[in-house]
Each structure stands twice: as structure tokens, then as C-alpha cells.
Amino acid sequence: MNYFDAYFDEQRQLVSQIPTAHLQPILEILERARAERRHIFVFGNGGSASAASHFAADLSKNTRRAHLSPLRVTCLNDNMALFSAYGNDEGYDSVFAEPLRAYADAGDVAIAISASGNSPNVVRAIQTANELGLTTIALTGFNGGKLNALAQHCIVVPSQTYEHIEDLHLMFCHALVFTLKQKYPAQTK
Numbered sequence: 001m002n003y004f005d006a007y008f009d010e011q012r013q014l015v016s017q018i019p020t021a022h023l024q025p026i027l028e029i030l031e032r033a034r035a036e037r038r039h040i041f042v043f044g045n046g047g048s049a050s051a052a053s054h055f056a057a058d059l060s061k062n063t064r065r066a067h068l069s070p071l072r073v074t075c076l077n078d079n080m081a082l083f084s085a086y087g088n089d090e091g092y093d094s095v096f097a098e099p100l101r102a103y104a105d106a107g108d109v110a111i112a113i114s115a116s117g118n119s120p121n122v123v124r125a126i127q128t129a130n131e132l133g134l135t136t137i138a139l140t141g142f143n144g145g146k147l148n149a150l151a152q153h154c155i156v157v158p159s160q161t162y163e164h165i166e167d168l169h170l171m172f173c174h175a176l177v178f179t180l181k182q183k184y185p186a187q188t189k
Contacts, residue, residue: 007163014157014164015171022155023172027179029135029153030059033109034071041104041134043076043096043125044113047166052113053078055173063180067187074103076125096125106133114138115165117145117156126150139172141165 033040040059044052056075064070076096077083086095100110110129114122117140126147129136138144138151141159148154155172157165 011164011167014159014168017158023175025153026137027176029109030176034069037069039104039108040071040073040111041076041100042111044122045119048113048115049077051166051169051173058177062177065184065186068184093120093124095121097128100125100128100132104132104134108134110134110136112138112147112151113169114147115141115162117142117147123147139169
């Protein structure tokens with residue numbers, strides 16, 4: 001058996017099952033956040049932490065336009081000093097929720113990335129974001145986990161394989177950044 005072919009065949013099938021219309025509301029939330037100067041908080045664990053960091057960097061830098069306000073984006077898993085202080089002193093479940101309490105305002109945006117949709121610290125952060133009046137978005141896999149019911153907008157990758165789920169999460173992030181770049185091209189002199 002050629003495992004590479006099997007992997008890519010399954011990935012192609014998954015990509016074909018994701019309606020791109022599911023990304024439209026998220027795009028509109030990002031556009032509104034830019035227009036209203038809202039803060040976007042992104043977070044996740046493990047591979048999802050890496051995707052969150054990558055997405056935050058792409059949103060912050062690659063969508064800049066001289067004629068538009070920049071997107072204000074913070075990846076909550078990027079500050080290891082704060083992350084580890086909350087984890088050590090208040091428990092790992094608090095590492096995203098407590099920074100949201102400190103920095104977020106009603107109307108801001110929280111984007112959780114979790115393959116299982118059940119990571120306790122991510123679930124608690126989305127619960128906190130909802131309490132604070134943020135717009136909540138989740139990218140998940142499997143059956144969506146707890147985030148599927150908690151987040152106001154959730155895209156579930158219908159797979160049981162972490163690699164496929166994480167690949168598609170990054171594709172969603174890239175598709176959103178690409179669309180923002182195409183929709184709002186840089187002005188030339």
C-alpha cells in the first residue's frame with residue numbers, strides 16, 4: 001500500500017466536502033473587526049497553537065494596506081511567560097481565558113483552533129469570550145466537540161485524523177488571508 005497516495009486521496013476528499021460558504025461569515029467578521037478597530041485573539045494547543053501563531057502573523061502582516069486600518073491580532077499562545085505563569089499559578093485551563101479577561105472588550109473576536117474541540121483551556125476561553133461579549137469562532141475536527149455547541153461560528157473538518165484536520169485548518173486560515181488580500185489589493189502609486 002502506498003500511504004502517501006492514501007493520505008493525499010483522503011485529503012482531496014475532505015477538501016471537496018468543505019463548502020467554501022462556511023468561510024464567508026468568518027471573512028465578514030474579520031472585515032468588521034478591521035472597520036471597527038476590534039481586537040482578534042487566536043489560540044490553540046500543540047499543532048493548533050502553531051496554526052494559531054501562523055494565522056495571527058499572516059493576518060497582521062499580509063493583509064496590511066496603506067488605505068485601511070490594520071487588523072489588530074494577538075495569538076494568546078505566543079507569550080510563553082504569560083502562558084506559563086497562568087498555567088503554573090492558576091492551572092492550565094486558565095491560560096487563554098484569563099488573558100481574554102484582561103485584554104478583550106465586548107465586540108472583539110476570539111478564534112479557537114482545536115482538532116478535538118474539547119481541549120479544556122480552549123473550551124474555557126470560548127466560554128469566557130462568550131461571557132465577555134466577543135464574537136466566537138472555532139475550527140475543529142472529529143464531531144466538533146464541545147466547541148461546536150459553544151462557538152457562535154464553527155467549521156468542523158469531518159475527519160478522525162489529526163493531520164488531515166490540522167492541514168485543513170491551515171488551509172482555511174490561508175484562504176481567509178488570501179481572500180482579504182485579493183478583495184483589498186494594495187494601492188499602487
